[in-house]
Amino acid sequence: MPRLVSHPDEVKIVSRRFGKGAARIDRYLELGGYAAAKKCLAQGPEWIISEVKASNLRGRGGAGFPTGLKWSFVPKTSAKPKYVLVNGDESEPGTCKDHLIFQHDPHAVIEGAIIAGLAIGAKLGFIYMRGEYRGLLEIMEKAVAEAYAKGFLGKNIFGTDTEFQIITHSGAGAYEVGEESALMESLEGKRGVPRIKPPFPAVVGIYGGPTVINNAETIATVPHVIAMGGAAYAAAGSARNGGTRLFTVSGHVERPGVYELPMGYNLKKIIYEVAGGVRGGRALKAVVPGGCSTPVLLPEEIDIGMDFDQVGKAGSMLGSAAVIVIDDQTCMVEFALRTISFYQHESCGWCIPCREGTDWLKKTLTRFHAGFGTAKDIDNMQYIAENMMGRTFCPLGDAAAMPTLAFIKKFRAEFEEHLDGKACPFAKHAKLVVV
Ligand SMILES: Cc1cc2nc3c(=O)[nH]c(=O)nc-3n(C[C@H](O)[C@H](O)[C@H](O)COP(=O)(O)O)c2cc1C
Numbered sequence: 001m002p003r004l005v006s007h008p009d010e011v012k013i014v015s016r017r018f019g020k021g022a023a024r025i026d027r028y029l030e031l032g033g034y035a036a037a038k039k040c041l042a043q044g045p046e047w048i049i050s051e052v053k054a055s056n057l058r059g060r061g062g063a064g065f066p067t068g069l070k071w072s073f074v075p076k077t078s079a080k081p082k083y084v085l086v087n088g089d090e091s092e093p094g095t096c097k098d099h100l101i102f103q104h105d106p107h108a109v110i111e112g113a114i115i116a117g118l119a120i121g122a123k124l125g126f127i128y129m130r131g132e133y134r135g136l137l138e139i140m141e142k143a144v145a146e147a148y149a150k151g152f153l154g155k156n157i158f159g160t161d162t163e164f165q166i167i168t169h170s171g172a173g174a175y176e177v178g179e180e181s182a183l184m185e186s187l188e189g190k191r192g193v194p195r196i197k198p199p200f201p202a203v204v205g206i207y208g209g210p211t212v213i214n215n216a217e218t219i220a221t222v223p224h225v226i227a228m229g230g231a232a233y234a235a236a237g238s239a240r241n242g243g244t245r246l247f248t249v250s251g252h253v254e255r256p257g258v259y260e261l262p263m264g265y266n267l268k269k270i271i272y273e274v275a276g277g278v279r280g281g282r283a284l285k286a287v288v289p290g291g292c293s294t295p296v297l298l299p300e301e302i303d304i305g306m307d308f309d310q311v312g313k314a315g316s317m318l319g320s321a322a323v324i325v326i327d328d329q330t331c332m333v334e335f336a337l338r339t340i341s342f343y344q345h346e347s348c349g350w351c352i353p354c355r356e357g358t359d360w361l362k363k364t365l366t367r368f369h370a371g372f373g374t375a376k377d378i379d380n381m382q383y384i385a386e387n388m389m390g391r392t393f394c395p396l397g398d399a400a401a402m403p404t405l406a407f408i409k410k411f412r413a414e415f416e417e418h419l420d421g422k423a424c425p426f427a428k429h430a431k432l433v434v435v
């Protein structure tokens with residue numbers, strides 16, 4: 001279980017109940033829980049969606065799609081039932097924020113799912129959790145049972161004639177089922193490969209019914225948006241990026257952990273002030289800003305605000321807000337190899353550019369790192385990665401290609417140092433540690 005950390009610059013909205021025993025429903029109620037759901041029952045769907053739109057809340061799963069807008073795409077009437085789907089697959093390496101929500105504040109996920117259900121007119125929600133999160137699934141299931149016992153879930157929630165039920169579901173340990181359409185396939189009991197889009201889930205989702213799918217952090221944020229008011233939540237962040245974000249800081253820093261900071265908070269400050277600087281006072285070599293599928297940044301590129309737009313402008317992505325800090329003792333060829341090994345292992349194998357591309361890249365990088373690379377290999381790897389980009393059924397192919405291209409572009413000289421049978425120049429140093 002990740003330990004809790006804190007820093008004076010934190011603005012605790014989503015994490016404000018962490019470490020306060022709120023996994024128990026009575027404590028959650030003492031701390032103001034379920035008031036937002038009751039308010040939403042009284043106010044109705046249009047009001048809920050307008051508050052969420054006003055909050056500038058953008059999806060915390062990686063792509064940053066505006067949540068209120070996504071909810072507004074769900075048709076008002078539908079012959080098929082509508083669904084809410086909470087994405088708790090949390091598999092992007094470097095990321096463990098949803099973990100803390102499930103552990104410390106599971107009722108926030110339930111309350112957020114109820115509110116999403118009220119907004120779109122769904123009577124059933126699913127909470128899909130990463131296969132490896134067995135212990136957290138137990139916490140979540142206990143919380144769901146408590147909510148049923150109190151009458152907050154069921155046929156007549158909070159004593160009204162509105163129905164909302166929740167089913168929890170566990171994955172089997174595949175990164176690919178974090179992708180929304182593969183997740184729906186998996187939930188329906190099929191092999192976890194993505195669906196061709198369009199149609200998008202808001203129109204055709206689980207069992208063919210309109211479905212709102214959101215990341216667990218997005219959903220757990222919604223009760224706070226309602227409690228604070230959309231405009232106040234928006235004001236806590238930066239332009240077009242409302243509120244705060246749970247940043248998972250890992251790698252070579254003094255104080256790794258999950259910190260809740262305003263959207264737009266400076267990346268350099270996250271590393272040097274919030275997380276205590278590079279471990280052992282060593283020099284910074286590179287930073288992966290948003291989980292391992294986001295292109296690496298150089299030290300001179302990190303004086304930027306951490307929101308979707310500003311990180312995009314700097315040539316990378318905010319993604320899952322998992323900041324991986326890399327010191328000067330790290331071999332970037334090995335880092336690239338570790339990264340591509342993950343994608344090669346997790347590729348579902350459905351489309352050729354991803355299945356074969358990740359495999360070629362892994363084989364080439366393995367040989368390269370062992371000192372058997374040739375200058376042509378560098379160009380070949382670049383060519384393979386470029387040809388994966390935009391040519392796959394789901395974004396996992398891009399997620400594998402983008403960081404590879406950035407490693408080659410920004411650390412070409414280091415790749416060249418491995419040529420002609422030379423031993424890895426960093427072999428004498430400790431191995432890389434990525435949380
Ligand atoms: C390969 C792959 C893995 C993904 N893994 C996750 C994940 O573990 N958790 C998550 O919330 N979103 C994940 N996503 C993003 C989802 O497809 C989807 O965009 C997200 O759940 C939408 O929720 P949001 O709008 O709240 O961000 C993944 C996407 C891809 C392509």
Ligand code: SF4
Nearest residue numbers: 348350351354392394
């Ligand atoms: S890009 Fe990779 S993970 Fe996605 S469908 Fe193709 S093979 Fe599967």
